[in-house]
Amino acid sequence: MPALLLWVLGLPLLGALALTLFPATAVRSMKRFALCVSLATFLASLGLWLGFDNASAPFQFVCHLPWLAAFNMHFAIGIDGISLFFVLLTTALVPVCLLVSWASVQHLVREFCIAFLLLETAMLAVFCMLDLVLFYVCFESVLLPMFGIIGIWGARERKIRAAYQFFLTTLVGSLAMLLAIGLLHFQVGTTDLQVLGTMELSERRQLFLWAAFFLAFAVKVPMLPFHIWLPEAHVEAPTAGSVILAGILLKLGTYGFLRFSIPLFPEASVYFTPLVYTLSVLGIVYASLTTLRQIDLKKIIAYSSVAHMGFVTLGLFSGNAQGVEGALLLMLSHGLVASALFLCVGMLYERTHTRLLRYYGGLVQTMPLFSFCFFVFTLGNLSLPGTSSFVGEFLILAGVYQTNTVAATLAASGMVLGGAYSIWLYNRVAFGNLKPAYLGAFADLNRREVALLAPFVVGILAMGVYPAPLVDAMHVAVTTALGRY
Amino acid sequence: MGSFDNDVYALLPELFLLGAALALLLFGVVYSTAPDYGSPSLVQTTQWFALLSLGLTAVLLANQPVTTMLCLSQSVQLDPFVTFCKTLILAGSLGAGAIAFQYLDGAGRHSFEASVLALLATLSLLCLVSAADLLPMYLALEMQSLCFYVLAASQRDSEFSTEAGLKYFLLGAFSSGLFLLGCALLYGLTGCTSFEALALLCAGGYGGDGGLVPLALGLLGVGFCFKLGAAPFHFWAPDVYEGAPTHVTAFFAIVPKAALLGLFAKLFLGSFLELMPLWQPALLGVGALSLLVGAVGAFAQRKLKRLLVYSGIGHLGFMLLGLGCGTPEGLQAVLVYLALYLVMSLQVFACVLALQERTSGQRVRYIEDVRGLAQAHPALAAALSLNFFSMAGLPPLVGFCAKFAVFFAALGANLALAVGVAVASSVVSCFYALRFLKWMYFEGQAGAGVAWAPMDLPKAWVIATTSSALLLGFAFPTPLFLWAEKAAAALL
Numbered sequence: 001m002p003a004l005l006l007w008v009l010g011l012p013l014l015g016a017l018a019l020t021l022f023p024a025t026a027v028r029s030m031k032r033f034a035l036c037v038s039l040a041t042f043l044a045s046l047g048l049w050l051g052f053d054n055a056s057a058p059f060q061f062v063c064h065l066p067w068l069a070a071f072n073m074h075f076a077i078g079i080d081g082i083s084l085f086f087v088l089l090t091t092a093l094v095p096v097c098l099l100v101s102w103a104s105v106q107h108l109v110r111e112f113c114i115a116f117l118l119l120e121t122a123m124l125a126v127f128c129m130l131d132l133v134l135f136y137v138c139f140e141s142v143l144l145p146m147f148g149i150i151g152i153w154g155a156r157e158r159k160i161r162a163a164y165q166f167f168l169t170t171l172v173g174s175l176a177m178l179l180a181i182g183l184l185h186f187q188v189g190t191t192d193l194q195v196l197g198t199m200e201l202s203e204r205r206q207l208f209l210w211a212a213f214f215l216a217f218a219v220k221v222p223m224l225p226f227h228i229w230l231p232e233a234h235v236e237a238p239t240a241g242s243v244i245l246a247g248i249l250l251k252l253g254t255y256g257f258l259r260f261s262i263p264l265f266p267e268a269s270v271y272f273t274p275l276v277y278t279l280s281v282l283g284i285v286y287a288s289l290t291t292l293r294q295i296d297l298k299k300i301i302a303y304s305s306v307a308h309m310g311f312v313t314l315g316l317f318s319g320n321a322q323g324v325e326g327a328l329l330l331m332l333s334h335g336l337v338a339s340a341l342f343l344c345v346g347m348l349y350e351r352t353h354t355r356l357l358r359y360y361g362g363l364v365q366t367m368p369l370f371s372f373c374f375f376v377f378t379l380g381n382l383s384l385p386g387t388s389s390f391v392g393e394f395l396i397l398a399g400v401y402q403t404n405t406v407a408a409t410l411a412a413s414g415m416v417l418g419g420a421y422s423i424w425l426y427n428r429v430a431f432g433n434l435k436p437a438y439l440g441a442f443a444d445l446n447r448r449e450v451a452l453l454a455p456f457v458v459g460i461l462a463m464g465v466y467p468a469p470l471v472d473a474m475h476v477a478v479t480t481a482l483g484r485y
Numbered sequence: 486m487g488s489f490d491n492d493v494y495a496l497l498p499e500l501f502l503l504g505a506a507l508a509l510l511l512f513g514v515v516y517s518t519a520p521d522y523g524s525p526s527l528v529q530t531t532q533w534f535a536l537l538s539l540g541l542t543a544v545l546l547a548n549q550p551v552t553t554m555l556c557l558s559q560s561v562q563l564d565p566f567v568t569f570c571k572t573l574i575l576a577g578s579l580g581a582g583a584i585a586f587q588y589l590d591g592a593g594r595h596s597f598e599a600s601v602l603a604l605l606a607t608l609s610l611l612c613l614v615s616a617a618d619l620l621p622m623y624l625a626l627e628m629q630s631l632c633f634y635v636l637a638a639s640q641r642d643s644e645f646s647t648e649a650g651l652k653y654f655l656l657g658a659f660s661s662g663l664f665l666l667g668c669a670l671l672y673g674l675t676g677c678t679s680f681e682a683l684a685l686l687c688a689g690g691y692g693g694d695g696g697l698v699p700l701a702l703g704l705l706g707v708g709f710c711f712k713l714g715a716a717p718f719h720f721w722a723p724d725v726y727e728g729a730p731t732h733v734t735a736f737f738a739i740v741p742k743a744a745l746l747g748l749f750a751k752l753f754l755g756s757f758l759e760l761m762p763l764w765q766p767a768l769l770g771v772g773a774l775s776l777l778v779g780a781v782g783a784f785a786q787r788k789l790k791r792l793l794v795y796s797g798i799g800h801l802g803f804m805l806l807g808l809g810c811g812t813p814e815g816l817q818a819v820l821v822y823l824a825l826y827l828v829m830s831l832q833v834f835a836c837v838l839a840l841q842e843r844t845s846g847q848r849v850r851y852i853e854d855v856r857g858l859a860q861a862h863p864a865l866a867a868a869l870s871l872n873f874f875s876m877a878g879l880p881p882l883v884g885f886c887a888k889f890a891v892f893f894a895a896l897g898a899n900l901a902l903a904v905g906v907a908v909a910s911s912v913v914s915c916f917y918a919l920r921f922l923k924w925m926y927f928e929g930q931a932g933a934g935v936a937w938a939p940m941d942l943p944k945a946w947v948i949a950t951t952s953s954a955l956l957l958g959f960a961f962p963t964p965l966f967l968w969a970e971k972a973a974a975a976l977l
Contacts, residue, residue, distance in 0.1 A: 070966050137880035151927060160927050164919055171915055175908045182896040
């Protein structure tokens, strides 16, 4: 079906519009409807994977609609091996987010569901858009619903400051990209990605444009030193907000690097690789060390996300297919692992209403099922062989070692640090003595929570043991993106 | 010189509006003082009739028998650019009139003359934008200014309003004087006043022989900037806009900009195009300063109307930046920005006018007065948040279209520094937009909460239409861009 991608993008939007027609008191029906819409979108995106041709280089499922023909900007969407899996990850995570907030979000439920569905459309559009200006528009459109989600349904008093920081930092970074897009449009006459891919720009122009794009993407990734918004936003956001933030929104920046910075500005990418390597390695080591000092559960996982994203950027700029494919696999795996970890922390928070590590201990005695799931996710976080993160990190290190052995060695130390903070976190939460003086709520997982966590357990282990279907689909797209390196 | 037989076709909308304004004035005077009918307050009736006349004028404008004409001894010009500006003026007046109904019911506002004055002001703006000669332009400008001075002071029991009218009058008269001096200098230097003749005379560029031509252009520019309220000539704007009754402020903010900027474009981009090295740096400087003043000034405000005024000055900076490009793309961007600015400011003023407390009739004066609006009136809070984000230029709202058109045009004209200032001002406007949102959404209601009065039907329609345009306009920008391109091509 040629318009399947348009349906995948449009279903959440139609669902959000339909939600406005529900009466305000029909809260349960609204939640069920939103869940059904997001599941239908997921099924439609599975259809994308089924109909995907692994061996074909150009974009597939392309849809071309006119938008502003005078400026040569069209609404062009399409997927290739890189964006296919991000689309799948997005459509899979949104029903998870809606399910995890089933009991915890009580007020303004309709607005919550609408915000998530609109956010889903915007995120899907970012991954499918083949026009630079509309990519920028969708890149920025995720800010508004996310700002609302953090600020309205967030947990504590600091949430407004966190929402401001998130919004403004990301906005300032992106404005540089808008100017670069304007300059590109002025020089080339169009902002269509497929046309731009055939253009050759001078190195000086490439350097300037790459730097402007870098500002926007580096804030989103987040790379040191633009990473401060991430721990703040994660801690203050509701569970569903953290899941979508860690699972998808962090990938927008790295996707931007792979889709735009590397194919369009290859000479500049080679020129700036040492900068990216330095920031990535610093990010890995510094973020891992900072994680060791944290006392808030969500902040630990947030800082570990910064470390993982450091690995990803390292792999993206390694210059060979191994590194890039490793980066993509790590991105997908991090989408699963970090989201699952935030789900676990959210479940704990729902029971005890605290995230301070001091109060937890010995949970394996009263919540064995939860501890098992948490253990699998912890193994994923530290990239144990057999989990999906290991495949990603190993390929990244193999790829980076071919380019720069020092960076690879320093990054490998990050694996040790990752083991340190993951094992230590799990140790302090699950093992040791129970602390009934502080906490008394020890109900193990209910059916909804098992249904939420089980796909993640299966996914992480399956991807770790058999990543071949994913790699096969990505390979052609990655070699095309690296074509002019 | 020939016969003026066909010239009336070019002036049909204006003639109709003049007749309607005079008829309404007579109607109001005769019947509001008629003892047989009990001396009724004809405020609402006159306002409805005024809206009807504006609508019929718009119909006449849409069905003009000629689209391009230079008539009345080369003093009135009709072309697609003028038609675009006139459409914006009429749409703005219709909108500003429609949202004024509930306000006109209030205390101390029993004079129907305000509606007639608004009609006359609109008429003068229509004449202003179709002027093709310095003197008719000055006459129309004065007529508009006079109507505005009276409108600003129209709330007779408020000292604030009287102060606003007086300030406006004094500063406006001063700036009109400067403007006339500029016109006189041009006449003295060139011997002609029609725009076409000036264009022919200036076609050779500036030879650099003495400082009178730059002085004349400078005086004209200063007069225009005063009227528009561009920095550094903006000091009257916050006090006047704040003191005037809110529906008049809406009129001031929405309607004249299209006419004044259109005329500015006709004069500087049309007639003085070859003298661009003289006026372009100054125009860009004024634009950049307006952007900065608008952003920083709005950031510092605690009163709602003053915040809106400073944000308007920021928007004006964008439009002057687009004009300063001097290219057809720049002019197209300015026209697109004008149209979208009309939609956005109409919506925000409609929302501000809708915020009235149920029992006391107290209106919102300070920004903190909207606290807890999200709980009390979620639809209005959502409309206001959409508007503020759109004015800050956040995609996917329609304000982003306007800003990126100006950015791209300016980048195309190699104005990198000015674009940098514009980007910085956009970021600052996000700050105060977020702060406004914080008051609406994240602060609870003080005490038992404010009970907001329900709004009347015309206002609800205006808010609904403009909010839909804000949300959906981004998906279909082509018609507006094409229309603006045609209008810009008619001038350049």
